[in-house]
Amino acid sequence: MRRQLLLGGALALLVVLPLSIKALRTSEQKAVEVATVGKRAITPSILASGILAFGSQVTLVSEVLARVGDVLVTEGSSVRRGQVLLRLESESLHAEIAQLTAARRQAELAVDRQRIRLEAAVSKLKRNEELHRHGMVDSLRFDDLASEVHLAEVELRNSQEAVRQSSALLAQAQLRLTKTEVRAPIDGIVTTISIKRGETAVPSAMSIAGGSLMVVADTRQLYAEIQVDESDIARVTAEHEATIVPVAFPDRLLKGKVETIALTPRQAPGQSRTYPVRIRLDPVPDLKFHPGMSARADIATAATAQRLAVPLQAIQYEGPSGASKANVFVVENSTVRKRVIEPGISDDSYLEVIKGLNADDVVVVGPAKTLRFLREGERVQPRPGAQKTAALGGPSTGEASR
Template structure:
């Protein structure tokens, strides 16, 4: 009899526990546990990822305009120079000889002009005498025509000599200009950041088919910018003045703040591929003690929004579906007094965490965010038991926590 009493007692306890649950189930009061986040204004900062190189704001790569050997270098790498300062001298002998030759040619032109003027004066005198003799019928018309033609020919020869003088002046001016180009002066004030050429080497000018030898590079190191490559799929969203955060490879722990200063109108083809990218220049605010250099690689986030606050919900709360008509519909689940209700929303900008909503929900609405499996199986009108998600857990989900794991499933 004792074993029977024990079984009876255990059955009674089980009945007491199961009966309320059975009654609640029969009444349709079973509730699904969900997590919610209150819809509120958030700072949304969507961004575009880009990469590129750092460069000084103003850089000038000096090359020679004439062919000559380097005779003297007056600066060293790292020197500060002023605009117009003499930096380097090329061997001028070839161009001095050219000036001497052209000056001699000019003197010959002057002598020729003087000779032609004398010839013209003589021809005009003979023509006047011929007119008198013709009037007296002491010479024939043919002889007079010869005198007139001689005068006209002397006049043309004088004009030719004067044109030769102008040509000699032009060639002489060009020779003097070439000589002046053997003195290399600073086009801007700045710092010598590169000085690859040495005394005795030959400076070669650039042509369409040949890149000339670089003499030196001068840069204004007081300002630096990032020359970024933005994919053609994203360039339409980039605007002048947008904020950017640039991280140089040499200072990965120090993000640099800047603004978009220039957007290229023409694309460039990415090396080794057919992808097109546009150059975007971002002017940076750089502390003096970072020691950044031109040519350093960098990556950047270009922020598309203005950083202002707007009504938003977590990105994982927004469900996107395509209806039978092919129209895309976006909606969220909202806790309405313990009941899940479907709310169609219009969305705006989004970042990795928040998505702006322009209609469909109001500030303070309890928007259901998970778990992800439960979110997919919810039905309109389902009874739910909500729990406000903690901020720490939300940040964990953003960086790949439990919520991201459920979504991956």
């Protein structure tokens, strides 16, 4: 009898214990962080990277082959348009000009000589013309005199062409002489000097020694030259606002607007296509600017608007890729209920909710581990001081989800 009672008690314990554990688990409240759904200013945007640049930058190269005589500026010097920055040695060009000047004078003397010959030939032909009519000069002699006039005319024209040729060669040499003085093409600052006194300047568009003399930049206007991926370029238009963060100054936020968008893409080997976008930066008087600095750009793709939104941490996705549904856990009477939502645009912190939630709904936002294993109907307890409101805080920017 006693044995039967023990067996019955054991069986009852096996039945009651799981039910009791389940009941205890059901009544257990998980500590969670929550946020109240509300309206928030959302600015959809795209992220891209690039470099900082001056508004106008000119690389000066030599147009004549000559040795550098004087460098009249230093890096950082302010210059005005037309100011002489560098002089090349010009002795050989002066000698060439003297030679060509003498050659032109000789050609002019040849013209004078041929003109005199022509006048003499014409006068002789006229005297013999009357004699030819009276039969005193035979036709063969008269034809020879006429031919001498024509030849004299040709020789005169030839000498005149020689003068023009000499003048052209002299003008070219004089032009080359002016190019021995390298002048500033714009107002600005000398940012780079690539050659020293005594080195040879080489007229070349290639990156060889002596090919580049110096760089002058207009520093009054600053730009960011950003490379935008081809999948995002359709959402970027002129006058879109942008925030630029230089890598060298991560605590400085530079503001600007999109000015130009390239029509053709660029593609480096092994990389995707990108489109250069030029962003005009607002004046920043105390920025230590260096062209070529790497920078990160956040380009707004739509105007900021107040929209019903939830924190991104609250969103969970279920279903196959491409057809997944977004859902959140809503807290009702200390119990969580799963809600499927229709998402809209987003920034880097919040997601717009088109359908599925109402203002003042309370959603679970964390902790992430708890949220990951949370199930429908479980009881929760917001952690003291952890409640957040989606409507608080200023607008932020980030990658748009749509």
